Amino acid sequence: MIRSIKNKLFLLLVAAVAFTSCKKSFLELNPPTSLTPGQALATEADLQVALRGAYAGLRGVDYFGRSVPILGDIMADNTYQHAVNTNRYTLFNTYSFVVTDGNALGLWTSAYSVILRANNIINSPVASNANVSQYKGEAYALRALSYFTLVRYFSKPFTEAPDSYGVPLVTTYNPDDKPGRATVAQVYALILSDLTQAYTLMTKYTNSSQFSKYAAKGLEAKVHMTMGTKASALAAALDVINNGGFGSLTAANHAAYWTSPAIRTDKLETLFEVSSDAVGNLSFDALSYLYSQAGNYGDLVVADDLYALFGAADVRKALYPVVPRPAAGAAIPTVNKYPAITGDLSETKVLRLSEMYLIAAEASLPASEANALTYVNYVTSRRGADAIASTGNQLFEDIITERRKELAFEGDRYMDLQRLKRTVSRSTNYPAAARTIDFTNFRRILPIPQSETDANPTIKAQQNSGYN
Template identity: 70%
Template sequence: MKTFLKYAGVAVLAISLLGSCKKSFLELNSPTNVDPGVALATEADLLIALRGAYAGLRNVDLFGRSFPIWGDIMADNSYQHTLNTNRYTLYNNFTFNTTDANALGAWTAGYSAILRANRVIAAPLPASANVDQYKGEAYAIRALIYFNLVRYFARPYTDNPSGPGVPIVLTYDPELKPGRSTVQEVYAQINDDLNKAYTMMTRYVNSSQFSKYAAKGLQAKVYLTMNDMPNAKTAALDVINNGGFTAVTAANHAGYWAGSAVTTTKLETLFEVSSDAVANLAFDALSYIYSQAGNYGDLVVNDPLYALFETTDVRRALYPMATRGGASIPTVNKYPVISGDYSDTKVLRLSEMYLIAAEASYPAEETAARDYVNYVTSRRNATAIASTGVQLYEDIITERRKELAFEGDRYLDYMRLKRDIVRGTNYPAAARNIPYSNFRRVLPIPQTELDVNPTIRPQQNAGYN
């Protein structure tokens, strides 16, 4: 049983002073609410608030569903079958606008989670092993949310670090109406939070809680996104060499994905967002939108992705052929549990650290790059990569696509690499080629936020005005 988030409902009530998101993350409850110093007066209070911050990550438009869905449907891994329940149609077709409910949901839920983390971080408790651990986890949660918000609502760091990012909110202020910080400022805040998290956390609890090396794994991904390859490699190798995690192998690959319980074994998962038998999204869970055994099964595997897997590759079994609309097509079974202890959302895995080390080693150390990427291929019964030069780099990116499919990374890789997207015939004709210059390659600041925040109103992303 996933005990850490079992009392998420209680945690949400305990931190209800964080406020409502009816209109925007800025529309908070009255400042006459219980003083945070009183509300979080003990270590037990702090732990309850931290549980609430973790529970916030499971929101349907965060890691509960939209973040991992966007990363594949906006790219070229998944598509919406013609038999569907109209979920994520606008993203399949690239026609979303400023009133899109999912974008608004991610914005409001993201800042709600940030405010919950802020409460923990700002709690006026003396330092102790527990307080430092709880605050370290809160720093990591805040960094994770900012990392996702800035990647979806702003152009990449590799495009223009001085461009508009997202608002940085580090305190509770009901009157605050912030404008957008620069992309560079947001990434600086993310790295500052992760440095503090790494220093403050001293214990590993389970896969549903941040730990020291989960924070370092997230930082490896942050540096990769910034194209800071030396720091990305250093962080990834710190996890690989010192984190104590072991990689999933071909022999235990199927069992790893079939399982849904939070683990303490340090097998593969650095961090995941938990959905258990008590705290879950029911029919809105990530597993439901993929599962052909559930009521939806809307999103299926794009044919070119399926074609990449050799018949010996154990990952191929995660995409079984199924009949939908009278035709046999590859489907997604990476999140197979749709009742009871639901499949969790994998956020950070050890195998990705090897892929980051591989990409970060290129072009200066091609042998090392091949060794790191083939650490993954050798554990999937896939043919080893033997290429050199530019082809080696492309093979590493393709291996990322195969290994991290349906975990929300493909689109974000397209963004950091500033590449056009060619999606193929499974998509509507008008949405098969999405150039990097397309204004919808970033999400709009939600209209609701523009309506209530005069500071951000003139800072809408280009093309949505």
């Protein structure tokens, strides 16, 4: 009897569920996995959460969390892989990477993931107000930064071939799209358009881990310098210098600035950096572990010719202590620019005020050597370095060398060699077969990842030359 009653109750329950599930209102509901970006980002609070996710995407191990700053120095002449290593970035030390390279794939996918998140914020239908404008402005800046990173690593320099293949431009959500590569010029046009939007929309400064109006303008200065449009680079850099309200890094606070792992709210030096706080960090995969000798790795160390550039009184020299590597090995110059390897890890610097002065110095040439000297020596005078007093082409070379010294291990050196179309000339610290990398070498730009060309027939025929 009890079993019979239970069976009947079960059948009634099944019937009720079946009846309810057939209601029209139920059938019209969208499953959570089918929400459109417009539905998912329907409020101001939704945009804020999505923006946090976009920033978190910058911290990926093959993005600004580690690979981007490292590739910018190991593909150049600043850092090399020590003989005792954990086999990270070996193929970039030897210039032997191929289409299946995991770091190249990680950079590509990480950047496009941030672009997707930024697109969803930018295209959200949420009604405009001051906060929404700020969020969208930051999203435009993040998209610009991501495309700037992609086009510099996977395409020929703008200064060499603006009409050559750039990277696919994706500005709206379409999971079925198979885009081809836009031209380099088209990619830079979108970057500059995005930065104009960012500069216009943003009104708030929060801290160094979030884009602000003048961080976007600083990125614009860097973009124009990369394009070789010097007048625009100078104007943007001076806008930051004169109107941004950022304070200068000096010899007195230099050591403390690099020792502190905390994001800044005082507007000292840092325009924008990628945060790795005590909760959100890459742990052993963080940038600091690849450089610091206090951790388990410390694979990458300072090239001898770079270390030789620093005078005895230059406070920057203290960032590169000569210590045994490994613990019982020979003493060599090492990198201590990112010393925090526990808790709140060292941040990845992306844009700094000092670079704005160096951009202004370079962009002042050849029109005004006096201005160029003023701007470059603003930096040297605050590092305990000898003042630059050269003229003509030597002044230009001295400014480029000052960039190498000031921005070492921040991922900029290789990009300078690219935009200037220069041979990578490495010291004897590097393998003999990888000491001279001519500008025409096909590996001066990364391959479009094979997984991307396999999945996208449009881009398959657009692989970078030499990797086919």
